[in-house]
Amino acid sequence: QKEVEQDPGPLSVPEGAIVSLNCTYSNSAFQYFMWYRQYSRKGPELLMYTYSSGNKEDGRFTAQVDKSSKYISLFIRDSQPSDSATYLCAMSKGGATNKLIFGTGTLLAVQP
């Protein structure tokens, strides 16, 4: 079983739709949760960063962490064609290493 599970998609939505992206994980030691956006043949770009449980909002993006269910989500409101990319969840236990464990990514296509 992978430590982090993410539906690979692809997910296709019309412009303006609300997008919900999700990851589940198995290791309760994870404390830091991140969402990255990766355009084709580019490096991952940090979108959202959350410590422990709760919600965080930044513009059209909202990240949610539910540690009791080992479930994290990213919501994108009023989706735009420029949001079309692969979205990667990542998490870390913190501590001395802080290495990130990534999901496989969800490919999102927002149709104009």
Added chain:
Amino acid sequence: NAGVMQNPRHLVRRRGQEARLRCSPMKGHSHVYWYRQLPEEGLKFMVYLQKENIIDESGMPKERFSAEFPKEGPSILRIQQVVRGDSAAYFCASSPLGQTSHSTEAFFGQGTRLTVV
């Protein structure tokens, strides 16, 4: 403030040759991570370095791969005697961890795409 700089962006090597990938972290960052991304897979951790120290190399293959982050200059990921299975995108990330104890934000470079022919 320049981001994480990786070079070369594309590297082609024949089987058996050596590949050297370079990474300069963001200004003020002294922690470097290397990740590998195989086609259709997520990023996999390889190694975590601070200046002149390897902190965690649990993701590095046991043979042919090595990494360093000298006191001066970029971090280097070195792959000796490359094989076709080494073809992948290699990403470097840097982190300000150490300046802020709870920060684990990692910022990625654009990657080096290695093709072994």
